[in-house]
Each structure stands twice: as C-alpha cells, then as structure tokens.
Amino acid sequence: MIDEIISSKDICKLIISVLKLEDKRLMDHGRRVAYILYRMLCVKGEHEDFEMADLAFLGVLHDIGAFKVAMGKEMLEFELSDPMPHSVYGFFFMKYLSPFQDKARILMYNHVDYQQLLKVDFDEKNISNYLNAAERFDIFQKSMGKKFDVKNLRKYEGSKYSKETLDILEAAMDKYNIRDKFDSGEFENELDELFEGILFSDKERERYIEMLMYISGFRDEYNVINTVTAGYVAREIALRLGGIDSEQLAMLHFGCLIHDVGMLIVPQEIVNAPRALMPEEMIILRKHVESLEIVMKDRLNSKVLSIAMANHERLDGSGYPYGLKDEDMNILQKILMVADTVTGLTCDRPYRPPKSKEKVIAILTDEVKKNKFSKEVVATFIEHYDEIMKVVKERSEDVLKTWRGMQQQYEMVAGRLVKGFSR
Ligand SMILES: [Fe+2]
Ligand SMILES: [Fe+2]
Ligand SMILES: [Fe+2]
Structure with missing residues (x-):
C-alpha cells in the first residue's frame, strides 16, 4: 500500500x-x-x-x-x-x-x-x-x-x-x-x-510521513494535536459511513497526516491571532495549502494529496484554493473537511475555548444547510457523536503522550547536558 x-x-x-x-x-x-x-x-x-x-x-x-x-x-x-x-x-x-x-x-x-x-x-x-x-x-x-x-x-x-x-x-x-x-x-x-x-522499508516510509507531521509542530504544537485528532475523527466517521475500503482508509490517513504541513510558512502571530484576521493576513494563511501542493506534487500519491488539498474547499464552491464544488470532490475529501472543522471547534486553543457538543452540532447543521459540508458525512458524525469523540480522545492521547514525553525528556536532559558540555 x-x-x-x-x-x-x-x-x-x-x-x-x-x-x-x-x-x-x-x-x-x-x-x-x-x-x-x-x-x-x-x-x-x-x-x-x-x-x-x-x-x-x-x-x-x-x-x-x-x-x-x-x-x-x-x-x-x-x-x-x-x-x-x-x-x-x-x-x-x-x-x-x-x-x-x-x-x-x-x-x-x-x-x-x-x-x-x-x-x-x-x-x-x-x-x-x-x-x-x-x-x-x-x-x-x-x-x-x-x-x-x-x-x-x-x-x-x-x-x-x-x-x-x-x-x-x-x-x-x-x-x-x-x-x-x-x-x-x-x-x-x-x-x-x-x-x-x-x-x-514500508515502515520507514510511513514513519517519515509521520515525521513530516511532527515537523509541522515545530512552529506550533497545536498542529500536531490538531492533525492527530482530525485523523482519528476522519477515520471514525469513515468507518461508520460504510462503503470505504482499507485502501481508501489508508489514503485518508496519509492525506490527513500531511494536510497542514504547509502551515510551516505561516507566522505564529497569524496562527494564534486572538481576533479575526486582516485581509492580507488571510492571504498569507491561505497560502499554506498552495505550499503543500508545491512541495508534495509529483512526489506523493496524487489521490492522497488531493484529500489534503481539499480540506478548505466547500461544496458550494466558496472554499480555497481552487473553489472546487460538490461534484468535483470525492467522499474522502468531504470527510476530512468535516473532521478538521470538528477538531478546530473542539480543540482547546489559547484564544478560544472548546465548543460544547450542542454548539458543534448547531454549527455543522448550519453549514450543511448552506451547502458547505456533505449532508451524509455530517449526519453520520452527529449520529455517533459521543462514541466517535470518546475513541478519538483515547487514541489521540496515546500519540500525544509520545510527543509530550519527548518534549519533557528534552527539557530535562537539555538542562543537565547544557551544564556539562557547553563551552
Ligand atoms: Fe489547513
Ligand atoms: Fe549545523
Ligand atoms: Fe549544529
């Protein structure tokens, strides 16, 4: 695969x-x-x-x-x-x-x-x-x-x-x-x-793609948390939608892992701005999708890249970067779109507390009405909301434990070694 x-x-x-x-x-x-x-x-x-x-x-x-x-x-x-x-x-x-x-x-x-x-x-x-x-x-x-x-x-x-x-x-x-x-x-x-x-080897290649995701956390730790969480939300929705085979699940997994790698180009002040972005900041933020395309094109499987790239598209054509419409997109693209939005709404960010379940459902329902998100994807998510979020929490905690464990060990060892070896 x-x-x-x-x-x-x-x-x-x-x-x-x-x-x-x-x-x-x-x-x-x-x-x-x-x-x-x-x-x-x-x-x-x-x-x-x-x-x-x-x-x-x-x-x-x-x-x-x-x-x-x-x-x-x-x-x-x-x-x-x-x-x-x-x-x-x-x-x-x-x-x-x-x-x-x-x-x-x-x-x-x-x-x-x-x-x-x-x-x-x-x-x-x-x-x-x-x-x-x-x-x-x-x-x-x-x-x-x-x-x-x-x-x-x-x-x-x-x-x-x-x-x-x-x-x-x-x-x-x-x-x-x-x-x-x-x-x-x-x-x-x-x-x-x-x-x-x-x-x-296969395993090494998988690890390298994961590594790319961790690299996107250099600038902002939330990229790692968000990506891991969105990946599990997407997977759990896909499993419950039915009709999605293991190959598609793998594509979705890798598409999700890389979807925000382009965020490396966006300055921290913009990512964490506790306010609505100015038009020129919005332009910079949106560039993260094009950057992803530039670095991955012709190197990564095009289906996987298309899943990652469509993350900010919307079914009515109002999204970016290409303004794709419902008929231009496949189910995997539509799943990640919803999963990433759910993650954004439920993650704890310095400038915005997580939204309640009721609020998340209200927002998603509204987006479906405006023809932004797939009706069936959102319906599946809402139907299994608690179940999905429970699995997602458990799974993402495991991955984040490794990430945080690494940060802690670094702090500890750096403190000790810097004293011992610095000139
Ligand atoms: Fe993004
Ligand atoms: Fe060097
Ligand atoms: Fe060096």
Missing part, C-alpha cells in the same frame, strides 16, 4: 523540501554538511554505500533541533555560542519521531569536543566528530569564503577534533574538490543521486 503512496526515492526530497519551507538557509547548510560527511566517509572507506547514504541523510537533518529551539536566530549564533539545546532536541526528535532511532545519538554528540567524547561510551562517536568538523568547516567557509582553510582547524587537533577527523576532512576536500563543487552546485546532483539509491 505504502508503495502507492510514496516511492523510496522521493522520501529524502520530500523531507528536504518541507524543511526548506521553514528555513531554506538551514537546509542548504544541512546539504553541504551532508556532502562533506559523505565524502569523508568515502575517504575513510569503511562503510557500505547504503550506510553512507543513511549517514549523509542524517547529515542533512543534523540541525533539525534548531528548527525548534533556535527559530529565527542567526545560524552562527546557535551553532557556535550555545549549541547543546539544538543537538539535544535533534537527538530526541530523531530518536522518537523518525526512523533514525539507532543513529540519533550521533546528533546528540555532534557539538561535543573530541576530548569529552573520549569519556562517552558510544560506538559512533567518530561520526559525531566528523559531523562536527564538517559543519564547522561549512560555517566558516560560508562566512570567510576562500580565506578559510581546513588547516585552520588543526589548532583544535586533539581538543575539539581527533587527528583522524582532520586528516580525512583534508583528504576529502582535496580528493573530491568539495569547494569547487559547492561553487558550481554540482554537489547537489551527487547528493540527490546518493539519496535516490536509498531503499526505505
């Missing part, structure tokens, strides 16, 4: 383009660092191709924690002066919410000095150290240009970096003309080719 939803070769591209929505500069840095790491591993010569590709992909995502903890900060600032929070957050994010569990620790230690690494019991600490040197090289070459030489890092040999790390970094720079390839952009093609060769 997952084969029809996303192919292995599109996974890396998809994740990278989603993260670019949030911060292009950070992803460009990630790609350059990944390329340096990959070429260092080539010099080292101990890894199979697929292992190098995996590690390079981890390299692209190495600053994923910064999307959360260093949002809006200058890159040099979070990398150089206080790097532990983003390393630790990156570690927890990858460990709990990505298929990279076993490799996540590399990120935890990628800003820890070699001398301190020696005291840590961890098999892949050399990779952490390679990554550390690779990213430092990229930051300096970006800010100082050609004036920066890898040899400048030698003064940290034995303290920040091992001799081996610096030897292979220097060798890789020469052997693969890394600087020229950065200038010409050629490294991009080599990296894409490397990633296209990775074979992700």
Whole structure:
C-alpha cells in the first residue's frame, strides 16, 4: 500500500523540501554538511554505500533541533555560542519521531569536543566528530569564503577534533574538490543521486510521513494535536459511513497526516491571532495549502494529496484554493473537511475555548444547510457523536503522550547536558 503512496526515492526530497519551507538557509547548510560527511566517509572507506547514504541523510537533518529551539536566530549564533539545546532536541526528535532511532545519538554528540567524547561510551562517536568538523568547516567557509582553510582547524587537533577527523576532512576536500563543487552546485546532483539509491522499508516510509507531521509542530504544537485528532475523527466517521475500503482508509490517513504541513510558512502571530484576521493576513494563511501542493506534487500519491488539498474547499464552491464544488470532490475529501472543522471547534486553543457538543452540532447543521459540508458525512458524525469523540480522545492521547514525553525528556536532559558540555 505504502508503495502507492510514496516511492523510496522521493522520501529524502520530500523531507528536504518541507524543511526548506521553514528555513531554506538551514537546509542548504544541512546539504553541504551532508556532502562533506559523505565524502569523508568515502575517504575513510569503511562503510557500505547504503550506510553512507543513511549517514549523509542524517547529515542533512543534523540541525533539525534548531528548527525548534533556535527559530529565527542567526545560524552562527546557535551553532557556535550555545549549541547543546539544538543537538539535544535533534537527538530526541530523531530518536522518537523518525526512523533514525539507532543513529540519533550521533546528533546528540555532534557539538561535543573530541576530548569529552573520549569519556562517552558510544560506538559512533567518530561520526559525531566528523559531523562536527564538517559543519564547522561549512560555517566558516560560508562566512570567510576562500580565506578559510581546513588547516585552520588543526589548532583544535586533539581538543575539539581527533587527528583522524582532520586528516580525512583534508583528504576529502582535496580528493573530491568539495569547494569547487559547492561553487558550481554540482554537489547537489551527487547528493540527490546518493539519496535516490536509498531503499526505505514500508515502515520507514510511513514513519517519515509521520515525521513530516511532527515537523509541522515545530512552529506550533497545536498542529500536531490538531492533525492527530482530525485523523482519528476522519477515520471514525469513515468507518461508520460504510462503503470505504482499507485502501481508501489508508489514503485518508496519509492525506490527513500531511494536510497542514504547509502551515510551516505561516507566522505564529497569524496562527494564534486572538481576533479575526486582516485581509492580507488571510492571504498569507491561505497560502499554506498552495505550499503543500508545491512541495508534495509529483512526489506523493496524487489521490492522497488531493484529500489534503481539499480540506478548505466547500461544496458550494466558496472554499480555497481552487473553489472546487460538490461534484468535483470525492467522499474522502468531504470527510476530512468535516473532521478538521470538528477538531478546530473542539480543540482547546489559547484564544478560544472548546465548543460544547450542542454548539458543534448547531454549527455543522448550519453549514450543511448552506451547502458547505456533505449532508451524509455530517449526519453520520452527529449520529455517533459521543462514541466517535470518546475513541478519538483515547487514541489521540496515546500519540500525544509520545510527543509530550519527548518534549519533557528534552527539557530535562537539555538542562543537565547544557551544564556539562557547553563551552
Ligand atoms: Fe549544529
Ligand atoms: Fe549545523
Ligand atoms: Fe489547513
């Protein structure tokens, strides 16, 4: 089933383009660092191709924690002066919410000095150290240009970096003309080719799509809560409507997971505005659907994307982005539309308390009268309201427990580690 939803070769591209929505500069840095790491591993010569590709992909995502903890900060600032929070957050994010569990620790230690690494019991600490040197090289070459030489890092040999790390970094720079390839952009093609060769298992692919959903929570935790909740509401309605097979259920599930990924482009002040939005803010908000289309088109199954995209359409043609009408849409699109509205009405937001059952039913009924929502979808939901909401609450609490557990562990460990390792 997952084969029809996303192919292995599109996974890396998809994740990278989603993260670019949030911060292009950070992803460009990630790609350059990944390329340096990959070429260092080539010099080292101990890894199979697929292992190098995996590690390079981890390299692209190495600053994923910064999307959360260093949002809006200058890159040099979070990398150089206080790097532990983003390393630790990156570690927890990858460990709990990505298929990279076993490799996540590399990120935890990628800003820890070699001398301190020696005291840590961890098999892949050399990779952490390679990554550390690779990213430092990229930051300096970006800010100082050609004036920066890898040899400048030698003064940290034995303290920040091992001799081996610096030897292979220097060798890789020469052997693969890394600087020229950065200038010409050629490294991009080599990296894409490397990633296209990775074979992700079904489970991994599923986890990556889930990861995209968690990424949308970087900017606003409610995106995660809402998406998870809307997914279960949609599923429970679909099960009770009848006539929906397991393949359609899976499409609905994935469509729902990604439907608000585009929210990464919407500033927090707009998402959480405790008032009606101004027309120009509305335009920005609405762009989240187009962004989704831009990053997912031709990569994700088109039926799944069409479910996610239709979320703000309405049967009378008054919705966006395309003003689709009843006859243009299928039942799965109509289900998600209702499920997401129900979620919005029943979720607790800082600027709006949840609505009562009576109020929710009144609003939905009114929308059906105005020909906004499908009559049968709303009728099914209202008929099974309590039952559906009970299942939804239980299920979403499980998922959110993992999410919140991760946040708590991060807070705890970050506090402890920052004291121990920060420079
Ligand atoms: Fe970093
Ligand atoms: Fe970095
Ligand atoms: Fe949306």
